[in-house]
Every structure is written in structure tokens, then in C-alpha cells.
Amino acid sequence: MSDLIDDPREGENAPEFSVTELSGAIKKVIEGNFGHVRIRAELGRVSFPRSGHVYLDLKDDKSVISGVIWKGVVSKLPMRPEEGMEVVATGRITTFGGQSKYQIVIEDMKPAGVGALMAMLEKRKAQMAGEGLFDPSRKKAIPYLPEVIGVVTSPSGAVIRDILHRLRDRFPRKVLIWPVAVQGDKCAPEVVRGIEGFNNFTPGGALPRPDLIIVARGGGSLEDLWGFNEEAVVRAAAASDIPLISAVGHETDTTLIDFASDKRAPTPTAAAELAVPVRLELLSWVDDQGARLTRALTYGISQRGQRLRDLSRAMPRADTLLEGPAQRLDRAAEKLPNALRRSVDTRRLKLTEAAASLRPNNLRRAVDAKREALGRRSDRLSIRPIQRDIEQKKKNLDALNRRFVTAANAQTGIWKDRLESLERLRKTLGYEATLDRGYAVIWDGDQVVKTAKAAKKAGALEIQFADGRHATDGTGSPARKAPKPKPPMPDQGNLF
Amino acid sequence: MSETPVAEMSFEQAMAELEQVVGQLERGDVALEDSIKLYERGAALKARCEAKLKEAEEKVAAITLDGNGAPSGLKPVEGL
Numbered sequence: 423m424s425d426l427i428d429d430p431r432e433g434e435n436a437p438e439f440s441v442t443e444l445s446g447a448i449k450k451v452i453e454g455n456f457g458h459v460r461i462r463a464e465l466g467r468v469s470f471p472r473s474g475h476v477y478l479d480l481k482d483d484k485s486v487i488s489g490v491i492w493k494g495v496v497s498k499l500p501m502r503p504e505e506g507m508e509v510v511a512t513g514r515i516t517t518f519g520g521q522s523k524y525q526i527v528i529e530d531m532k533p534a535g536v537g538a539l540m541a542m543l544e545k546r547k548a549q550m551a552g553e554g555l556f557d558p559s560r561k562k563a564i565p566y567l568p569e570v571i572g573v574v575t576s577p578s579g580a581v582i583r584d585i586l587h588r589l590r591d592r593f594p595r596k597v598l599i600w601p602v603a604v605q606g607d608k609c610a611p612e613v614v615r616g617i618e619g620f621n622n623f624t625p626g627g628a629l630p631r632p633d634l635i636i637v638a639r640g641g642g643s644l645e646d647l648w649g650f651n652e653e654a655v656v657r658a659a660a661a662s663d664i665p666l667i668s669a670v671g672h673e674t675d676t677t678l679i680d681f682a683s684d685k686r687a688p689t690p691t692a693a694a695e696l697a698v699p700v701r702l703e704l705l706s707w708v709d710d711q712g713a714r715l716t717r718a719l720t721y722g723i724s725q726r727g728q729r730l731r732d733l734s735r736a737m738p739r740a741d742t743l744l745e746g747p748a749q750r751l752d753r754a755a756e757k758l759p760n761a762l763r764r765s766v767d768t769r770r771l772k773l774t775e776a777a778a779s780l781r782p783n784n785l786r787r788a789v790d791a792k793r794e795a796l797g798r799r800s801d802r803l804s805i806r807p808i809q810r811d812i813e814q815k816k817k818n819l820d821a822l823n824r825r826f827v828t829a830a831n832a833q834t835g836i837w838k839d840r841l842e843s844l845e846r847l848r849k850t851l852g853y854e855a856t857l858d859r860g861y862a863v864i865w866d867g868d869q870v871v872k873t874a875k876a877a878k879k880a881g882a883l884e885i886q887f888a889d890g891r892h893a894t895d896g897t898g899s900p901a902r903k904a905p906k907p908k909p910p911m912p913d914q915g916n917l918f
Numbered sequence: 919m920s921e922t923p924v925a926e927m928s929f930e931q932a933m934a935e936l937e938q939v940v941g942q943l944e945r946g947d948v949a950l951e952d953s954i955k956l957y958e959r960g961a962a963l964k965a966r967c968e969a970k971l972k973e974a975e976e977k978v979a980a981i982t983l984d985g986n987g988a989p990s991g992l993k994p995v996e997g998l
Contacts, residue, residue, distance in 0.1 A: 565930070566928075566929065566930035566933070567928070567929040567930060567970065577980050577995070582998060583998050586976075586978060586998050589976070590976055593974055594974045594975055594976035595974075595975075595976065596975070596976075596977045596978075596979075597976070597977070597978045597979070598979055598980070598981055598992070599978065599979070599980040599981065599995060600980075600981045600989075601980055601981065601983070611987075612987065615987050615988075619981070619988070619989050623989075629981070629989060629991075629992065701971055701974050704929075704933075704967070704971055705968070705971050707933075708933075708936070708964055708967045708968055708971065711936050711937065711940050711960070711964060711967075712960075712961070712964045714940045714943075714944060715936075715939065715940050715943060715957060715960040715961065715964065716957075718940060718943035718944040718946070718953075718957075719943060719953060719954070719956075719957040721944075721946070722943065722946050722948070722950070722953050723950070723953075725946060726950060
């Protein structure tokens with residue numbers, strides 16, 4: 423049969439088939455090409471015959487494909503197919519030769535979109551979220567390096583192997599496996615018992631209490647994973663005192679336990695990765711830290727040493743400090759005598775300059791000039807004119823004197839003659855001359871007594887005669903003294 | 919520095935403090951004597967970390983359950 427199909431040649435007249443043969447050929451093509459399909463459809467008519475198989479129509483707005491679900495599959499479906507349900511079905515196409523029909527034999531079917539199951543799931547989730555079971559504040563931190571890890575999973579199968587392998591790769595730890603059924607009716611209660619059981623271990627007891635729980639299951643249909651959507655499981659996970667990582671199904675599968683767990687791992691392998699760090703990395707990290715520690719200390723010390731050296735370099739030495747001033751001192755000391763000398767020189771120069779004009783000659787010249795002037799003047803200051811003058815004046819005086827003597831003598835001669843004549847006249851005219859002729863003068867003391875009355879009154883009378891006085895009083899009192907002669911006239915002629 | 923003696927520290931504590939010590943020492947703003955103390959502390963922490971890392975030991979056991987599903991003992995698991 424197959425060669426008829428394998429080598430069809432165009433234009434050649436097709437050999438005759440029997441109906442069964444053709445039907446069989448078609449079956450082979452169809453089943454060969456559509457051995458495994460995934461189809462999204464809405465369920466049309468669904469019938470549940472007594473046989474336990476389910477017959478249904480998968481349809482969209484244009485086409486319809488008949489489908490059958492064998493009894494054995496039906497029990498594993500997560501939901502009971504109902505008309506109008508949006509589903510994703512997996513299966514193979516087969517033909518039914520007896521009726522010239524083809525149909526899909528559905529091996530798996532899940533609600534698509536907001537299917538019934540999902541709707542239920544959503545409802546449950548919303549309810550528990552409302553209770554706060556999924557609150558981020560409830561999440562506990564996963565220990566960095568747990569000593570003992572409790573794994574709630576099937577003791578056989580890929581999941582535990584994957585976890586153990588990855589743990590071994592990263593950081594071998596003590597692992598306690600709590601064997602559970604991961605699907606079916608027993609799944610949920612066993613998982614709950616596992617989580618609670620681990621929590622009930624007392625630290626340091628016979629059975630070591632894990633620091634971390636991993637609840638794991640491999641991928642599967644929604645129905646396979648359904649146990650992990652059960653409320654009891656979700657509540658147990660939320661209530662666990664031990665931090666819990668959930669790793670149920672594949673990355674795309676999300677079960678309610680994932681919301682309640684402290685950490686959700688997309689796969690069991692990923693759960694192992696979340697559970698422990700990589701030991702070799704840590705070892706190298708520790709080595710690295712150790713190296714950094716040593717380097718930092720060494721660096722710190724060498725840095726300080728360097729700084730010290732820098733500072734001590736920067737710090738000038740004592741002699742360096744003194745060098746400058748010492749040099750200045752030297753230079754100054756060196757300059758000092760010169761400076762003194764120069765200063766003296768300068769002053770000397772000034773002195774010289776000042777003294778230059780102060781020559782004795784100058785003074786002398788000045789003195790000479792003055793002396794000359796003095797000389798000139800003193801020359802003029804001769805005594806001769808004065809002597810001459812004196813002589814002249816003496817001559818004049820002599821002449822004058824002679825003239826005066828002559829004149830005076832003449833004058834005195836004249837006056838002498840006159841005087842002599844006058845004397846003679848006087849003597850002639852005087853009373854005394856009369857005395858000689860016998861006249862007398864009566865004196866009362868100094869008074870001349872001229873009358874007899876006066877004589878009577880007088881006490882004693884003196885009578886002057888020519889030869890002298892004779893005092894007489896009534897009683898014969900002595901004569902009085904002659905009156906004093908008149909003083910002679912000065913003789914001018916005797917002046918010289 | 920935490921109050922926990924280094925010998926009782928968890929790996930994570932020792933690690934965090936080691937990191938801190940290294941950082942402190944690397945910043946170089948620690949007095950020389952303190953930096954030597956820090957170094958010693960760091961060395962102790964490092965030793966603690968290494969000890970914890972050496973404890974890497976795989977031991978896998980399955981819980982045996984009695985008829986009621988309660989844990990009754992441990993059964994070593996091998997070959998997984």
C-alpha cells in the first residue's frame with residue numbers, strides 16, 4: 423500500500439483503490455501528519471454515552487471537528503466538558519472509515535480563557551487573598567545557607583533528582599524528603615501533612631528540623647497540579663513557620679500555593695538554586711575577601727608608611743631650617759665690615775666734601791681780607807690828625823690864653839685903679855676919716871646910736887675913736903669893740 | 919560589630935560582617951591599631967566562613983511514615 427502513496431506520479435492514471443484501501447491511505451496520511459495537535463475551540467454538542475467515552479464537537483465560528491475522549495482520559499480531565507466551554511485540547515486526528523469521517527481523539531483538555539476551573543481558581547484565590555494569606559508582609563526571608571532542607575515531593579521521579587542534583591552542584595546539604603503523592607486525591611492531604619510535619623519537628627530533635635521547605639512537583643496539566651490549588655495546602659504553606667519555597671509545575675503554571683509560599687520557584691531546579699548559594703563561588707568569595715583583607719591591611723600600612731615617608735620628606739631637616747638663616751647671617755656678617763667701612767667711607771667722603779671748602783686758606787683769606795679791611799681802616803685811624811688837632815687847639819688855647827691874660831690884666835689893672843680910687847673915695851667919704859678929725863661914733867652893740875633917746879635906752883654904750891673903741895656905760899662899762907670892717911673887694915686880677 | 923561570637927555565627931552573619939570588615943579596612947579610614955584588630959576579626963570571620971563552607975556534606979534521607987502518615991523515622995536515600 424505504501425508504495426502507491428510514496429511515489430505518486432503526476433499525469434499517470436491512478437490505480438484503482440478499493441474503498442477500504444483509499445480510506446486506509448487517507449487514514450495513514452492524516453494520522454501521520456496530525457499525530458499530535460493542539461487545538462483551541464469552543465465545545466459544541468457534548469454527549470456522554472453509557473460507554474463512558476465522551477463525544478463532542480469542537481468548533482469555532484466557521485468549522486466544526488468532531489472529537490472523542492476515551493473513558494480512561496475522561497477521568498483525568500480537570501473538568502467535565504460542557505457545551506460552550508472554551509478549551510484547549512491536545513490529541514491526534516484519526517479517521518473513522520466507516521462513516522467517511524475524521525475526528526480528533528482528545529488526550530488532554532484544559533479550559534481555555536476563563537474556563538470553569540479557572541473561574542473557580544480565581545474565586546478561591548480572591549477569597550484567600552482577601553484573608554491576607556498572600557500578603558507580602560507574611561513572607562519570610564529564605565535563609566542564605568540552610569543546614570537542612572526539607573523537600574515535600576514524590577520520592578521518585580525527576581523532580582527530587584533535579585533538586586538533589588542542583589543542590590549537589592551548588593552546595594551539598596542535608597536533605598529530608600517527605601514523600602507525598604503529587605497528584606490525585608491523596609496529593610493535597612499528604613502535602614499538608616508534610617508541611618505541618620516538618621514544622622512539628624523540634625530543633626535538635628531526633629529528626630532534624632529543616633531550615634527550609636521546598637514543595638515541589640514537576641510539570642503537568644492543571645488537573646495534575648490541582649492538589650496544589652487546594653485550600654488546605656495553601657493554608658498549610660501560609661502557616662508554615664519554616665520558610666517555604668514552592669516549585670510546582672513549569673514556569674507557566676501557577677498554582678495557589680505559589681501565592682502563599684515565601685518564594686516561588688518556576689521549576690524544582692530553580693527551587694534548589696533559590697535554596698542554596700553556590701559553594702565554590704562562596705569559597706572564592708571568601709578567598710577574595712581574605713585577599714582583600716590582607717591587601718587592605720598591607721595597603722593601609724604601606725600607605726601610612728608612604729605617608730610617613732612623604733611627611734618626613736616634606737618636613738625640613740633642622741640643619742636645612744637653619745641653612746637659610748645661617749647663610750643670611752654669614753652674608754650679613756661678611757657684609758658688616760664692608761658696610762661699616764662703606765658707611766665710614768661715605769661719611770668720610772661727605773666730610774671731605776664738607777671739609778674741602780673748609781680750608782684754612784679760605785679762612786685765612788677771609789681773615790686776611792678782614793685784616794686788610796681793618797688795616798685799611800686803621801691806617802686811616804692815625805693819631806696825628808688828633809695830635810695835630812690837639813696842637814692846633816693848644817695853640818689856639820695859648821693864643822686865647824695870652825689874649826685873655828692880656829685882656830684880664832688890662833681889665834684888672836683898670837679895676838684896681840678904680841678900686842683904689844674908690845677906696846680913697848670911700849675913705850674920704852667914710853666916718854672913720856672923720857674920727858681923725860675928732861668925731862666919734864657911739865655904738866650900742868652893733869647899732870649906731872644916733873640919738874640921745876636911743877642912748878638913754880641903750881644899756882652900755884661904746885665910743886669909737888680914731889684909735890679904737892672905748893666902752894662906756896652909765897657905770898663906766900668898757901668900750902665896745904670896733905665894728906667889723908667891710909670885706910675887701912675880691913681881686914680878680916689874681917685869678918691866674 | 920555584632921555581639922555574636924564569631925564561632926557561633928551563621929555563615930550569613932559571618933559573611934555579612936566579613937564584607938563589612940573588608941569594606942571598612944579598604945576605605946582606609948581606620949586607625950592603624952584598629953585596622954590590625956579589624957584584620958584579625960576579618961581573619962576569624964573568614965575562617966568561620968570557610969569552616970561553614972567545608973561543612974558541605976550531602977546527606978539525603980527520606981522520612982518514613984507510619985500507617986497514619988506520621989513520621990516514624992529516616993531512611994537513607996541513595997542513587998538519586
